[in-house]
Amino acid sequence: MSTYNIPTMAEMAAKGESPEILFWVGCAGSFDDRYKSVTKAFVKILNKVGVSFAVLGQEESCTGDPARRAGNEFLFQMQAMSNIQVFEGYNVKKIVTACPHCFNTLKNEYPALGGNYEVIHHSTFLQQLIDEGKVKPADGQAFKGQKITYHDSCYLGRANNVYEAPRRVLEALDTELVEMKRCKTNGLCCGAGGAQMFKDSEPGTKEINVERTEEALETGAKIIASACPFCLTMLSDGVKAKEKEEEVKVYDLAELIAQAEDL
Amino acid sequence: MHIIQQLLFILVLGVAAFLLFKRIQFIKKGIKLGKPLDRTDNSSARWRSMLLVAFGQKKMFKNPLPALLHLFVYVGFVVINIEVFEFIIDGVAGTHRIFAPFLGSFYTVLLSFFEFLSVSVFVACAIFLIRRNIIRVPRFHKPEMKTWPTLDANLILIFEILLTSAILLMNASDQALQAKGAEHYTHTGKLFFSSFLVPLFQNSQVSTLIVLERFFWWFHILGILGFAVYVTYSKHLHIFMAFPNTYFANLNPMGEMANMDSVTNEVKLMLGLPLEGDASAPPAEVGRFGAKDVNDLTWKSLMDSFTCTECGRCTAECPANQTGKKLSPRAIMMATRDRVEDVLKGEKGLEDGKSLLGDYISKEEINACTSCNACVEACPVLIDPLSIILELRRYISMEESGSPAAWNAMFQNIETNFAPWKFAPTDRFNWAEDLKKI
Ligand code: SF4
Ligand code: SF4
Numbered sequence: 001m002s003t004y005n006i007p008t009m010a011e012m013a014a015k016g017e018s019p020e021i022l023f024w025v026g027c028a029g030s031f032d033d034r035y036k037s038v039t040k041a042f043v044k045i046l047n048k049v050g051v052s053f054a055v056l057g058q059e060e061s062c063t064g065d066p067a068r069r070a071g072n073e074f075l076f077q078m079q080a081m082s083n084i085q086v087f088e089g090y091n092v093k094k095i096v097t098a099c100p101h102c103f104n105t106l107k108n109e110y111p112a113l114g115g116n117y118e119v120i121h122h123s124t125f126l127q128q129l130i131d132e133g134k135v136k137p138a139d140g141q142a143f144k145g146q147k148i149t150y151h152d153s154c155y156l157g158r159a160n161n162v163y164e165a166p167r168r169v170l171e172a173l174d175t176e177l178v179e180m181k182r183c184k185t186n187g188l189c190c191g192a193g194g195a196q197m198f199k200d201s202e203p204g205t206k207e208i209n210v211e212r213t214e215e216a217l218e219t220g221a222k223i224i225a226s227a228c229p230f231c232l233t234m235l236s237d238g239v240k241a242k243e244k245e246e247e248v249k250v251y252d253l254a255e256l257i258a259q260a261e262d263l
Numbered sequence: 264m265h266i267i268q269q270l271l272f273i274l275v276l277g278v279a280a281f282l283l284f285k286r287i288q289f290i291k292k293g294i295k296l297g298k299p300l301d302r303t304d305n306s307s308a309r310w311r312s313m314l315l316v317a318f319g320q321k322k323m324f325k326n327p328l329p330a331l332l333h334l335f336v337y338v339g340f341v342v343i344n345i346e347v348f349e350f351i352i353d354g355v356a357g358t359h360r361i362f363a364p365f366l367g368s369f370y371t372v373l374l375s376f377f378e379f380l381s382v383s384v385f386v387a388c389a390i391f392l393i394r395r396n397i398i399r400v401p402r403f404h405k406p407e408m409k410t411w412p413t414l415d416a417n418l419i420l421i422f423e424i425l426l427t428s429a430i431l432l433m434n435a436s437d438q439a440l441q442a443k444g445a446e447h448y449t450h451t452g453k454l455f456f457s458s459f460l461v462p463l464f465q466n467s468q469v470s471t472l473i474v475l476e477r478f479f480w481w482f483h484i485l486g487i488l489g490f491a492v493y494v495t496y497s498k499h500l501h502i503f504m505a506f507p508n509t510y511f512a513n514l515n516p517m518g519e520m521a522n523m524d525s526v527t528n529e530v531k532l533m534l535g536l537p538l539e540g541d542a543s544a545p546p547a548e549v550g551r552f553g554a555k556d557v558n559d560l561t562w563k564s565l566m567d568s569f570t571c572t573e574c575g576r577c578t579a580e581c582p583a584n585q586t587g588k589k590l591s592p593r594a595i596m597m598a599t600r601d602r603v604e605d606v607l608k609g610e611k612g613l614e615d616g617k618s619l620l621g622d623y624i625s626k627e628e629i630n631a632c633t634s635c636n637a638c639v640e641a642c643p644v645l646i647d648p649l650s651i652i653l654e655l656r657r658y659i660s661m662e663e664s665g666s667p668a669a670w671n672a673m674f675q676n677i678e679t680n681f682a683p684w685k686f687a688p689t690d691r692f693n694w695a696e697d698l699k700k701i
């Protein structure tokens with residue numbers, strides 16, 4: 001039986017300590033049943049490498065991204081400013097998050113409201129751990145030679161030019177990375193961005209996630225890797241719609257690393 | 264005879280310049296309808312963007328075949344226009360090929376090179392016509408490509424084919440005249456491409472040839488001047504607008520949405536936070552939140568609309584459009600330009616009872632957008648359809664509370680539970696429980 005250390009910022013502050021990084025869990029990371037396992041996987045990795053981190057726990061709150069994309073700038077700014085106040089209270093300097101939407105908003109949009117932090121997406125963070133030799137996922141050879149395809153999240157890729165880090169992480173697993181027809185700058189959206197996650201799609205002839213899943217299945221990969229909670233949901237739903245959930249699995253990068261490390 | 268031609272030429276030149284001037288004023292006025300936005304920072308990055316994307320056609324090369332053909336037309340257009348300089352001097356001064364004696368054999372080389380470009384433009388435009396009308400590349404046949412946009416595109420291609428043909432025929436008849444020793448026709452040497460056409464003219468009388476040569480000369484220069492004016496009415500404006508548009512393009516990460524400072528002040532007041540600057544100063548006039556009409560958009564969005572070449576690369580990449588939704592980013596740009604032009608032309612201007620949102624762009628279209636930035640990435644001239652979509656959404660949400668019901672529910676969840684879903688904020692950290700229990 002192993003237990004993991006998950007300190008909150010409040011607990012650390014009470015002890016007069018401050019962690020190196022704040023792990024921003026995000027709403028999906030906190031509440032989505034499937035995606036919570038990504039949060040847990042990432043916490044396990046953080047524990048294993050002994051990074052000094054903390055979470056906000058109940059003090060965390062939506063970044064405001066979906067409200068902003070849906071047009072509600074008031075609500076976004078209310079959220080952003082109260083989050084910034086919390087960050088200030090704990091003197092936060094560096095934030096790591098697994099959600100590209102939180103990442104984009106914290107990194108690019110909070111500065112205009114006075115919140116300046118070093119914000120890193122977990123794909124980049126994992127790549128750094130691998131480069132530093134702190135994580136050696138290929139040792140266990142769990143995925144050696146397996147075909148994996150990677151789906152670019154729009155908010156990571158086009159929005160912020162993070163294309164390489166997730167791929168480097170997958171390569172470190174000793175997998176065979178196969179690209180979809182549309183990848184990197186040409187990557188096709190999963191269909192959930194811009195607050196689409198929170199409403200039904202407009203009338204059309206097809207669901208975007210099905211279109212994207214078909215492309216992923218065409219690669220013949222049995223694992224679809226993702227680095228975004230919304231993409232993970234959309235692609236998992238797509239795989240289900242195609243009745244392929246037995247053979248094809250959708251995982252987040254952190255889950256793959258945690259599996260490889262036997263965590 | 265000469266003097267009449269000269270006077271006529273000067274008149275034509277004057278009329279073209281006047282029309283062009285009026286149209287440029289019109290477009291300027293259109294762009295100035297937009298709200299202010301500072302895009303003068305970081306000039307070195309801006310020059311780079313312009314050189315790479317507009318001059319260097321960087322984005323075009325995502326798809327090499329059309330890129331190469333387009334490059335021929337583009338280089339041809341720029342370079343052949345150097346020759347127009349000689350045309351204008353000749354036309355005004357009543358001379359003929361004024362540079363020929365000065366440049367000697369270099370003139371022959373230069374003109375042969377121009378002819379090479381003319382032939383490439385001819386061929387490229389012919390292939391473009393085939394792609395559009397026979398192969399029917401899908402992006403050229405979406406619902407927004409109604410009669411005029413389709414005709415406009417074809418007209419331009421036919422126009423360019425005629426213009427380049429006129430150059431070659433003019434040079435050929437000129438060489439036939441030179442061979443016959445016609446007075447006034449300076450020797451140009453054998454021009455590489457048109458010399459093949461000389462046999463067409465060899466057997467004609469000098470007087471007929473002069474008429475023909477003059478006809479082609481006039482056809483070409485009138486064509487060029489007409490083209491210059493026509494372009495300002497057409498999607499072809501991108502040949503000029505691509506340069507300022509790439510210079511003033513967004514340099515921030517694509518994912519960043521511009522902050523609304525007017526909202527920031529109100530939110531600060533609500534939260535009891537200190538305002539920046541002089542708090543006692545009367546608050547700046549807060550216009551509409553978001554955009555309902557074109558004057559609520561920034562001037563850059565309006566410049567974008569005049570720059571759009573209706574190529575549809577954005578729409579071809581748009582996930583919503585690909586899956587049969589009504590949204591097409593190209594249609595967003597075309598609607599914006601149409602609205603600006605209608606506002607400028609209409610007697611009542613903006614107060615004509617219509618607006619961009621509702622009359623030109625529907626909610627269904629903008630609600631389908633995933634903000635994926637595929638359209639922004641795809642555009643060869645750095646147009647940003649997404650920022651227009653998001654500004655319209657802001658208006659709908661903040662001024663009309665007219666967002667889709669599911670979004671209003673999501674807003675409410677964030678307000679009360681601090682998450683877009685209906686979960687109690689006190690449960691936010693529950694995920695950690697099972698991890699501690701393992
Ligand atoms: S940002 Fe919106 S309009 Fe542009 S490609 Fe994506 S879904 Fe289409
Ligand atoms: S916005 Fe850009 S990509 Fe789209 S039609 Fe216009 S020029 Fe082409």
